[in-house]
Amino acid sequence: MDVALGRPELVVEAGAARSQRRWDIFLQLNFCLPAAMLLLLVVSAIFATQLAPYDPLHTSLTERLRPPAFAGGTQAHLLGTDKLGRDVLSRIIFGSRVSLTVSLVVILITASIGTALGILGGYLGGWVDGLLMRITDISLAFPGILIALLLAVTLGPSLTTVVLAISLLGWAPYARLIRGEVLKLRTADFVLQARIMGCSSLRIMVTHIFPNIVNPLLILATLSVGLIILLESTLSFLGAGIPPPIATWGSMVSDGRSLIDTAWWISFFPGLAIGLVVLSGNFLGDWLRDRLDPRLRQI
Amino acid sequence: MEPVYRWPQPLLQVDDLRTYFYTRRGVVKAVDGVSFSVAPGETLGIVGESGSGKTMTSLSLLRLVPQPGGKIVGGKILFEGVDLLQLSEEEMREYRGSKISMILQDPMASLNPVYTIGEQVAEPLRQHQHLAGKTLWDQVTEALRLLRIPSPRERLENYPHQMSGGMRQRVVGGIAISCRPKLIIADEPTTALDATIQAQYLALLKDLQRQTNVAMIFVSHDFGIVARMCDRVAVMYAGKIVETATVRELFSNPQHPYTIGLVNSVPRLDRKVERLASIEGQPPALLNLPPGCRFAPRCYAVFDRCHVAEPPSIEAAPEHFAACWRVA
Numbered sequence: 356m357d358v359a360l361g362r363p364e365l366v367v368e369a370g371a372a373r374s375q376r377r378w379d380i381f382l383q384l385n386f387c388l389p390a391a392m393l394l395l396l397v398v399s400a401i402f403a404t405q406l407a408p409y410d411p412l413h414t415s416l417t418e419r420l421r422p423p424a425f426a427g428g429t430q431a432h433l434l435g436t437d438k439l440g441r442d443v444l445s446r447i448i449f450g451s452r453v454s455l456t457v458s459l460v461v462i463l464i465t466a467s468i469g470t471a472l473g474i475l476g477g478y479l480g481g482w483v484d485g486l487l488m489r490i491t492d493i494s495l496a497f498p499g500i501l502i503a504l505l506l507a508v509t510l511g512p513s514l515t516t517v518v519l520a521i522s523l524l525g526w527a528p529y530a531r532l533i534r535g536e537v538l539k540l541r542t543a544d545f546v547l548q549a550r551i552m553g554c555s556s557l558r559i560m561v562t563h564i565f566p567n568i569v570n571p572l573l574i575l576a577t578l579s580v581g582l583i584i585l586l587e588s589t590l591s592f593l594g595a596g597i598p599p600p601i602a603t604w605g606s607m608v609s610d611g612r613s614l615i616d617t618a619w620w621i622s623f624f625p626g627l628a629i630g631l632v633v634l635s636g637n638f639l640g641d642w643l644r645d646r647l648d649p650r651l652r653q654i
Numbered sequence: 655m656e657p658v659y660r661w662p663q664p665l666l667q668v669d670d671l672r673t674y675f676y677t678r679r680g681v682v683k684a685v686d687g688v689s690f691s692v693a694p695g696e697t698l699g700i701v702g703e704s705g706s707g708k709t710m711t712s713l714s715l716l717r718l719v720p721q722p723g724g725k726i727v728g729g730k731i732l733f734e735g736v737d738l739l740q741l742s743e744e745e746m747r748e749y750r751g752s753k754i755s756m757i758l759q760d761p762m763a764s765l766n767p768v769y770t771i772g773e774q775v776a777e778p779l780r781q782h783q784h785l786a787g788k789t790l791w792d793q794v795t796e797a798l799r800l801l802r803i804p805s806p807r808e809r810l811e812n813y814p815h816q817m818s819g820g821m822r823q824r825v826v827g828g829i830a831i832s833c834r835p836k837l838i839i840a841d842e843p844t845t846a847l848d849a850t851i852q853a854q855y856l857a858l859l860k861d862l863q864r865q866t867n868v869a870m871i872f873v874s875h876d877f878g879i880v881a882r883m884c885d886r887v888a889v890m891y892a893g894k895i896v897e898t899a900t901v902r903e904l905f906s907n908p909q910h911p912y913t914i915g916l917v918n919s920v921p922r923l924d925r926k927v928e929r930l931a932s933i934e935g936q937p938p939a940l941l942n943l944p945p946g947c948r949f950a951p952r953c954y955a956v957f958d959r960c961h962v963a964e965p966p967s968i969e970a971a972p973e974h975f976a977a978c979w980r981v982a
Contacts, residue, residue, distance in 0.1 A: 481722055544763035550718055551758075552751035552778040552829065566768040 386642050389635035393580075396632055399448045400455040407445035408433075411602045415440035420618050435620040437610060443620060446602035447628050453603040454632065457517055458583045462576050464522040469529020470572060474560050476530070477537025487530065494527035500589065507595030517596050521586050525579070532575055536568045578640035581633030588629050604629050664691035664732075665836055665869050666715070671729035673707075673714045682940045684710040686893035687729070689967070692837065697863065697870040699884030699901070701877060701916070703937060707893040708873045712839045715871075716754060717746050734836070752782035755830040756839040760846045761823035765814040771798075771825045772810030775832050782833050797828040800862055820851035824858070831862060839871045844879065856883060877920045881905060886973075889913050892937050892948040895967070899974040909976035911953045947979070955980055 399406055419440040422428040428435050434443040476487035503520035510516045540546060541564070549563045588605025590596035597603050604625040611621025673685035685707045692698045700708050713719055714726050717738060731738040733754065738746060755778075758764040765774060775794045779785045785793060791810070798806035801824040814822055823843060830838050840859065844852040856879065863870060872883050880887055880901070887904050889897045889912065897910040908914045918931035935952040938944075947953070950960040959979045967975045968982050 544758050544760055545766040547718070548756075548758055548764045548826070548829070549766075549777075550750070551716060551756045553747045553749070553781055554777075555747060558781075563766055567766070 383642070385638055389638040389642070392631055392635035393639065396451050396455060400451045403449050403452055407442075407448040409442035409445040411441060411446045411449040412600050413441060420614070422618070423620050423624075426620070434624050435618070437607075437621045438614060438618070441602075443607075443624055446607055447604065447625055450602045450604045450607060450625060450628070453514070453597055453601065454584045454587060456514070457521070457587045458580050460518050461521045461525060461583050462579060464518070465525035465579070466529055466572060466576050468522075469526035469531075470533050470565075470568070472526070473530040473533025474537050474564060474568075477534040478541050478556065478560050478564060480541075484534070488534065491527045491530045491534075494524045495531070497524055499524045499586065500593070503586075503590050504593065504595045507590070512595055512598045514597055517587055517590055520590065520595075521583055525583070528579070529572070529575060532571055533568055536571055537564055540564050540567055574640050574644045577636055577643055580636035580640075582636075584629060584632055584636075663693070665694045665696075665734065666692040666871075667730070667732040668715070669730040669732070671711065671714055671731065672727045673710050673719055674725055674727050675723045676725065677723060677941075680941045683893050683943065684724075684940060685714055688890075688893075688895050689729075690888050690895060690898060692869050692871060694836065694869055695863070695867040696886065697872055697884045699872045699874060699880035699887040700890055701874055701880050701887060702890030703875060705937060705940075706890040708875075708890055709841055711890070712756060712841050712871065712873055715839060716750055716756060718750075748782070751778040751835070752833040753835050754837045754839065755833070755835045756841060757823075757826055757830050757843045759842045761819055761826050762814075762846065764826050765822055767814055770811050770813055771817070771828075775810075775825065775828050778829060778833050793832065794828075797832040798825070800831055800865065801825070801828045802858060803828070820847055820855065823847060823851075823855060827855075827859070827862070831866065831868070834866060835868060837869045837871065839873065841873045842875070852879075859883070877916060889916065892943070893940055894948060894977065896949065896978070897974075897976040898967075899971075899976075903971065903974050907971065907974070909970045909974065909981050910949075910978045911955050911980070912949050913976075947977075 415436075417440065418432070418436050419438055421432050421436040421440075423435040423443075424430050424433045426435075432442050432444070434447070436442055437446070472487050472491070476484040499521070502523055503517075506520045506523070507516050510519070546559060546563060549559050554563065584604070587596060587603070588608065591603045591605030592609040594609070596605055599606060607625035608622045608629070611618065611623075611625075615622055668691065669689050671685055671688045672683070675682040675684055688707070688711055690698065690700075700711065702708050710719065710724075715731055715738070717726065719726060726739060729739070733749065738749065741749070765771065772791070772794055775797050776785075776790055779790055779793050783793075794810065795806045798809060803809055803821060803824050809817075814825070817825065823846070827843075843859070844855050847855060859870070860883065862868070870883075872880065874880050874883075884901050886898065886900050888895045889904075889910065891912050897904065897908070897913045899907075899909075904913065905917060908917050912933070915931065915933040919933070921930060933952055938948055938951065944961075946961040946963060947956075947965055950956050953960065957979070965977045965979045965982070967977045970976045970981045
């Protein structure tokens with residue numbers, strides 16, 4: 356054999372057809388709209404200082420309660436100002452940082468814990484599984500807001516508290532989902548084959564089972580973006596979240612509550628941002644689920 | 655009488671192996687006192703109907719009895735003189751894949767869908783021989799070439815779903831042979847394949863054995879395949895081996911009524927038979943077995959003693975053992 360070092364070149368088959376398919380996804384509205392929305396979130400979070408027209412904390416009492424530009428306000432404040440004269444648009448842009456940070460950190464924590472526990476329970480079975488699943492049941496049954504409020508009171512409201520509070524119960528759905536998937540996989544012949552070839556349980560869990568559950572994991576993670584942002588907003592709204600004056604979408608909605616009949620824009624625009632991002636997360640999750648379905652994937 | 659060929663020192667010697675399943679309803683004796691041996695390079699066939707304990711016997715040899723519930727409760731499995739049942743789990747893992755390996759029934763299910771076949775053949779080599787780089791991929795290609803997979807280098811990057819059933823089963827064979835084990839257990843490796851592919855695959859296994867001198871335990875319910883593949887045959891019934899003999903001896907001179915029934919139920923071209931013989935009744939439930947011979951309720955030659963005590967394995971002819979009171 357005259358083939359040189361290492362692994363052979365990947366056989367590129369029907370390359371044209373594949374790249375055709377790659378471009379097709381940008382024509383699917385249920386992919387490109389939510390993807391663009393989430394991209395906007397990421398960009399605004401990263402480049403908040405460059406994008407925001409004003410300092411989100413800068414108060415100006417002479418400029419207070421200005422309506423949005425299209426509703427009789429000035430071009431200076433596109434989405435109006437709140438009761439302290441802070442620019443709503445700038446605050447929404449800076450608020451995206453909180454939303455994004457919280458979602459990413461929480462997903463990282465909950466997905467890791469949930470996946471580890473789910474695989475352990477599903478693969479090992481027996482009392483390990485029983486114990487882990489009872490803990491999962493308890494976590495799922497517990498009112499999350501209560502825990503979060505409790506934490507906020509004892510630890511004091513901060514970004515860390517919010518992340519902790521959401522993560523504390525957030526791993527349970529992952530554990531439940533992954534365990535179910537692993538239960539299906541553990542009796543699969545390829546797992547037995549791996550054991551026949553001398554793999555340890557740990558190796559089977561990490562290298563043989565985990566790659567097979569990446570799809571549902573990815574889907575759940577995407578779907579949970581919306582939920583996490585909603586929870587963070589709820590906590591901030593209740594005053595147990597990130598303390599003022601840091602701009603978060605939830606606290607902005609909360610701030611504008613008392614003025615909802617006169618200065619509706621203070622609550623409306625951050626509320627709209629929450630709604631759009633949550634919706635985008637859900638749409639993208641659904642799209643991923645359809646896309647990654649193994650029965651559709653291989654066509 | 656033809657000369658009896660005695661096999662040299664056995665590679666594998668199984669003594670009184672017992673694998674039980676502890677269920678809520680009682681103890682299921684899936685493998686109940688099974689003894690046999692396999693010589694280097696030899697092929698031993700294990701035949702029997704579904705539920706007779708063939709697969710559990712094979713899994714017991716690797717100590718991979720399904721958990722929870724299953725347990726090897728007694729016996730000895732001597733492989734090259736080492737009792738596998740005395741090894742720690744870690745030591746046992748060293749044997750799996752590198753000295754003893756196994757081919758499962760369904761090639762569709764025994765490959766991991768997320769890895770390329772190259773990766774899957776490489777896995778045991780990485781694990782047991784710590785190969786990497788060019789040596790590793792040469793070995794992988796070599797394993798696939800042994801299984802006559804066309805253009806193996808190019809096939810390495812394929813995923814299981816890109817291959818046909820026959821090719822996949824060859825890959826599974828490639829995985830099993832990759833570390834050059836001394837013994838391969840093939841558990842009905844051709845059941846999921848169609849007739850022509852089946853014949854090809856069997857010829858391939860035979861050829862593989864000639865090239866590598868690997869011993870084989872060939873588990874099957876198909877007497878025709880067993881006759882073609884094996885040197886010796888062990889017939890299992892309800893968790894026990896009821897008869898062991900060389901293939902030729904077993905077919906020409908079956909002793910146990912169950913074996914006789916099985917042999918008569920195989921369609922033959924050299925004799926005109928109006929209707930194939932069948933064995934009346936069902937194998938017993940392995941839960942709470944009655945005393946005596948397990949085949950007694952279905953046996954045409956049953957007598958008093960059969961219901962009282964279990965027949966031991968009796969040497970009916972040289973190298974020919976049958977567990978039947980009639981033989982004694």
